[in-house]
Amino acid sequence: MADFHKSLNAARKKVSGVVSLRELGWRRESRSFLSTGISQLDELLGGEGLPVGRMSEFYGSASAGKTSLVSGIMAGVTARGGCVAYVDFFNSLSPEFLRAAGVDLENILWVRGPGARRPEKDIGQDDLDYGNDPDPDGRAVIILRRALKQSEILVKSGNFTLVVLDLAESSSVRGGGAAASGGMLLPKSAWFRLQRAAEKSKSVLILLSGRRTTSGASARVLALQGGKGLWGGEPVRPGKDVSSPHDLGNREKRALLLGMQASLSVMKGGRNGRSIIFHCHL
Amino acid sequence: MAAPLYFIATYSSSADLLFKSRQLISPRSHPVHPGGLVFEVNSRYRQETLDRIAALSLANLRIGGAFTRTAAVFAALVAPGTILPYRREKGFLASFPLEHLSLQAELPAGFLDTLHSWGLRTFGDLTEIAPDALAARMGQDALQLRGLASGEDVSLPESFREDLVYREKREFDWPVASSEALLFPLGEMMEAICGRVSGAGLAVCRINLLLTGNDGENLCKKVETALPSCNSRLLISLLRLELEEIILRSGIKSVELEAFPARARIIQHSLLEAETLEPEEKGLTLSLAERSWPESSLGIPGVMDTHDPDPGDCGDWRESRLLKGRNRNLNEPGGDNGCRPGYEGNSLHLALRRERPPRPLELAEGEIVSLAGPWKSSGCWWVGDEMRNGWTQEEWDLELKNGELYRVSWNHREKIWYLEGTYD
Numbered sequence: 001m002a003d004f005h006k007s008l009n010a011a012r013k014k015v016s017g018v019v020s021l022r023e024l025g026w027r028r029e030s031r032s033f034l035s036t037g038i039s040q041l042d043e044l045l046g047g048e049g050l051p052v053g054r055m056s057e058f059y060g061s062a063s064a065g066k067t068s069l070v071s072g073i074m075a076g077v078t079a080r081g082g083c084v085a086y087v088d089f090f091n092s093l094s095p096e097f098l099r100a101a102g103v104d105l106e107n108i109l110w111v112r113g114p115g116a117r118r119p120e121k122d123i124g125q126d127d128l129d130y131g132n133d134p135d136p137d138g139r140a141v142i143i144l145r146r147a148l149k150q151s152e153i154l155v156k157s158g159n160f161t162l163v164v165l166d167l168a169e170s171s172s173v174r175g176g177g178a179a180a181s182g183g184m185l186l187p188k189s190a191w192f193r194l195q196r197a198a199e200k201s202k203s204v205l206i207l208l209s210g211r212r213t214t215s216g217a218s219a220r221v222l223a224l225q226g227g228k229g230l231w232g233g234e235p236v237r238p239g240k241d242v243s244s245p246h247d248l249g250n251r252e253k254r255a256l257l258l259g260m261q262a263s264l265s266v267m268k269g270g271r272n273g274r275s276i277i278f279h280c281h282l
Numbered sequence: 283m284a285a286p287l288y289f290i291a292t293y294s295s296s297a298d299l300l301f302k303s304r305q306l307i308s309p310r311s312h313p314v315h316p317g318g319l320v321f322e323v324n325s326r327y328r329q330e331t332l333d334r335i336a337a338l339s340l341a342n343l344r345i346g347g348a349f350t351r352t353a354a355v356f357a358a359l360v361a362p363g364t365i366l367p368y369r370r371e372k373g374f375l376a377s378f379p380l381e382h383l384s385l386q387a388e389l390p391a392g393f394l395d396t397l398h399s400w401g402l403r404t405f406g407d408l409t410e411i412a413p414d415a416l417a418a419r420m421g422q423d424a425l426q427l428r429g430l431a432s433g434e435d436v437s438l439p440e441s442f443r444e445d446l447v448y449r450e451k452r453e454f455d456w457p458v459a460s461s462e463a464l465l466f467p468l469g470e471m472m473e474a475i476c477g478r479v480s481g482a483g484l485a486v487c488r489i490n491l492l493l494t495g496n497d498g499e500n501l502c503k504k505v506e507t508a509l510p511s512c513n514s515r516l517l518i519s520l521l522r523l524e525l526e527e528i529i530l531r532s533g534i535k536s537v538e539l540e541a542f543p544a545r546a547r548i549i550q551h552s553l554l555e556a557e558t559l560e561p562e563e564k565g566l567t568l569s570l571a572e573r574s575w576p577e578s579s580l581g582i583p584g585v586m587d588t589h590d591p592d593p594g595d596c597g598d599w600r601e602s603r604l605l606k607g608r609n610r611n612l613n614e615p616g617g618d619n620g621c622r623p624g625y626e627g628n629s630l631h632l633a634l635r636r637e638r639p640p641r642p643l644e645l646a647e648g649e650i651v652s653l654a655g656p657w658k659s660s661g662c663w664w665v666g667d668e669m670r671n672g673w674t675q676e677e678w679d680l681e682l683k684n685g686e687l688y689r690v691s692w693n694h695r696e697k698i699w700y701l702e703g704t705y706d
Contacts, residue, residue: 038630063686067633067706075631083604087578092635094703095583095594101631105583106603109568110596114577146575153574157567168635168706226685229705231652255654257679259632260687260705280632280705 034162034204036069037076038278045220045270055195055205056269057214060224062169065262066208068280069224070164071101073206078104082161085154089113089147089167109160113147144186152197155205165194166208191217212267220269227261227277258282286368288328289351290335291358293318293344303343306334315385318358320351332365348374352386353433359385371433376406383427390423405431422482446484448475448541457496457533461525464493464537469518475541476514485510487544491521496532503528508565508600510544519566523573568599589661591673591691591702592636632705634689640700643690645682653680656692677702 033048042049050056050073058066074084084107086093091112099105144167151165191214198205207214212221233255259281266272292303295317304311307321308331314320323331328347335345346357346364353371357364360382366374380397382405383389402408409432417425429436450471458464468491479486487510493501503524511517572580581596582604655678663672675691682688687705692698 061684061686062635062704063706065630065706067635068630071633072630086583090635091638092703093583093594094592094634094636096585097631097633098583099585101633105585108583109599109604110581110583111571111575112579112581112596113575143575143577146577150571150575150578153567153571157564159564159567226687228685229652229679229681229687231654231681233654255652257654257681257687257705278630280630282632 034073035076037072038276040276041264041278043271044266044274044276050204050206051219051269052202052204053199054219055191055198055207055214055217056220056222057207057209057212057218058222058224058264059168059209059212060264061210061226063226063260063262064224065226065260065264065278065280066168066224067166068101068262069222069264069278070166070206070208071098071103074098074108074162074164075102075104077162078107081107083107083109083159084162084164085109085111085151085160087111087113087147087151087154087163087165089144089165090169092166109154111150111154114143141186145190148186148190148194151205152194155194155197155201155203158201158203160203162204162206164206164208167213168208168210186213188215188217191215195219218268221267222264223267224262224264227263229260230258230279230281232256232258286325286349287322288325288347288349289354290321290323290328290331290345290347291318291351291354292321293358293362294342296342299343303335303345307331314355318355320354325349348433350433350435352430352435355386356382356433372409375431375433376404376409378405378431379403380405380408380431383430387427387430389427390421393420393424393427396420446543448478448486448543449538450475451536451538453536454534457535458537459533461528464525464534465518465522467537468521468539469514471537471539472514472518472521475539476512476517479541479543480512482543484543485512486517486541488542489517489521490540490542491524492538492540493528493534494536494538496535499531501528506600508568516563516566520569523569565600589659591659591675591677592638594636634703635706636703637701640691640702643699643701649682651681651683653678655679675700679705 032052033042033046033050034052035042035049036045058069060066074086077084079102084103086108088111091114093110093112095105095110098108147165147167151163154160155163194205195214195217207218212223214221259279261277261279263275263277265275290307291314292300292307293315294300294303300317300319304319304321308323310323311319311321332347335343344358344362346354346359346362346366348354348357348366348371349368350371353366353375356375356378357366360378361374364374380394380403397408402411408428411428413425413428416428426436452467452471454467476486487507489505489507491503491505493503495501503521505517505520505524507517507520568580572578579596580599582599582602584595584597586593586595656676657678658676660674661672663674665672674694676694677689677691680688680690689702689705691700691702693700
């Protein structure tokens with residue numbers, strides 16, 4: 001019977017000229033994973049978490065819980081002696097909140113970017129607000145490319161268990177900012193290049209962005225959505241008389257922000273389309 | 283063949299007794315420690331000399347004798363009255379606790395802790411360690427202390443001299459025009475320096491690169507290594523980064539390297555731990571990363587002890603544990619990549635993304651759904667220019683219609699609302 005199969009396969013090859021990958025010695029690579037710390041999320045991501053040597057993207061608008069989720073993962077990594085590099089493009093990281101989340105700050109490398117905005121007096125001709133940048137070949141793109149180059153160096157070095165590239169804008173409210181994520185200005189090839197760098201290392205690379213950015217380059221994509229704030233006491237519920245912060249000064253009610261509820265959906269690399277709700281507490 | 287020397291060490295708190303012993307034993311003596319003398323006598327006459335001392339029965343004089351100076355001193359200090367025959371020093375000292383090494387040498391910081399963590403307690407344990415393995419892990423000093431523990435007369439570790447500088451200089455027959463061409467002579471010079479530095483059991487912590495131009499112009503570049511190193515390739519890589527920034531107006535006539543040494547680091551803290559990953563390489567990675575994005579700054583996050591609205595701080599990565607400690611590779615197959623213990627369900631700690639600097643805020647009517655506050659704070663109004671350093675503000679948390687949560691502040695001085703950050 002075995003001889004029959006052998007001769008059949010040989011005949012097939014002669015006819016088609018096609019050799020299967022398995023016959024060429026290909027075997028599925030055994031890959032390790034980094035747990036997110038949320039067992040339900042790990043399950044949605046295929047059972048074990050974020051794949052090592054791959055890029056994962058977390059995207060969502062302001063208050064979607066991206067930073068809280070990453071802080072939780074960072075706390076898990078540093079608690080076990082791992083090192084994390086945090087490339088903070090908009091210089092928005094709050095060390096005091098990281099510490100409260102249980103992150104060992106001594107094991108974090110914080111790369112502070114120039115930020116999108118500077119005090120008005122410092123704004124010159126070449127200072128651009130990335131979201132409003134009409135010129136994709138301008139200075140903003142150059143700085144973004146440098147940030148990516150730096151992330152590539154950090155990922156390739158293998159000295160960090162986790163590398164976080166944070167390109168998410170903080171807010172969408174008016175007053176000089178823009179909602180667009182900086183990464184949107186880059187061509188897709190830039191993300192594939194970064195993915196290739198991650199493949200050669202033993203690091204997990206997470207990209208935080210405002211919108212889905214990396215196209216097909218990321219192995220796992222999570223879409224996060226803000227839900228609602230969780231309030232203690234009686235928060236002020238403004239009516240017509242309090243419609244802007246300028247009217248807040250005379251209010252005497254006492255309340256407290258306790259946290260927020262958010263949700264995330266797996267868009268790629270796991271049980272796609274499935275969602276979970278999670279809570280973030282202060 | 284001349285008879286070997288025999289050493290007799292005497293210790294006493296009485297200067298009179300020491301003087302007497304000098305009259306009895308030999309005028310050839312060397313002072314050791316306060317209150318101690320070591321005499322060199324011809325081994326043929328050692329018994330005669332010892333009998334002479336014993337006849338006087340000097341009760342308060344501690345005496346030890348051995349064929350090595352080290353063993354004689356240990357014998358006098360720890361087991362007075364011990365007279366060791368030829369080649370019995372090692373066996374005699376084997377049971378001594380490691381702490382006794384401090385009687386004859388200054389121990390490097392953390393030396394005893396490291397040995398204890400390896401399970402080594404006595405001189406005998408230390409001498410069992412292979413010299414090469416010990417030197418590779420703890421440097422030249424440890425090797426000399428091992429010799430001390432086996433009773434050999436070793437040259438004791440000299441106290442480290444801060445002013446020590448290793449120099450190499452090259453003068454060229456014709457001016458070198460490009461910085462790339464300079465790398466060849468620099469490589470040779472660096473190798474020579476590293477050889478000399480590592481031979482002394484030290485490592486390079488800082489390099490000064492001095493260039494003299496054809497027109498007489500002098501240029502000096504300082505390179506600080508993240509950790510002391512004797513790896514010439516690594517040091518040349520750091521120099522290459524500096525050379526890239528140099529713009530030469532004329533050719534280079536001469537080049538000089540000054541290397542400032544530091545003590546070599548311990549690369550293994552416990553026999554049960556793997557050797558630390560090469561932090562020098564990590565330092566090079568971070569230097570490269572720093573230069574690849576000049577607009578950025580690298581550091582270690584910290585929290586200042588202040589009531590300032592933004593207490594975040596960024597410390598120097600060169601001084602951090604991140605560099606000197608080891609990154610446990612959690613991502614290896616079979617590594618510890620499990621859930622963090624104590625993680626409760628789907629609950630995380632809320633994070634705040636700061637606006638740096640806070641920016642003026644505009645909100646449309648009816649956008650705010652809920653809000654809480656104010657939390658009033660002020661500070662540093664007493665430091666110098668109040669307008670520049672001080673702050674007086676009320677902080678509020680607010681939720682917008684679209685679910686976004688913000689921390690905003692009302693600046694009393696400017697009468698403006700600022701966006702401090704976004705809860706995310």
